[in-house]
Amino acid sequence: MSDATLDLRLPRIVHPLDDLPEEKLYHSGLGRMTLTPAVRLSLFALRGYLGLMILLVAWRVIGL
Numbered sequence: 001m002s003d004a005t006l007d008l009r010l011p012r013i014v015h016p017l018d019d020l021p022e023e024k025l026y027h028s029g030l031g032r033m034t035l036t037p038a039v040r041l042s043l044f045a046l047r048g049y050l051g052l053m054i055l056l057v058a059w060r061v062i063g064l
Helices: 037-063
Strands: none
């Protein structure tokens, strides 16, 4: 196989910091996102966990 048969054209590579920012999807008429019960329960559990961790840190700081 000779070099004459190879296609030496490479795709243009653009670094993400040098690239133009992508257009974000935003529309004021979209409204609120609907959540399934499982997602709603997961977010509620996460909120409770984070609250508990904040209380534990506060208890530890006040206790010292």
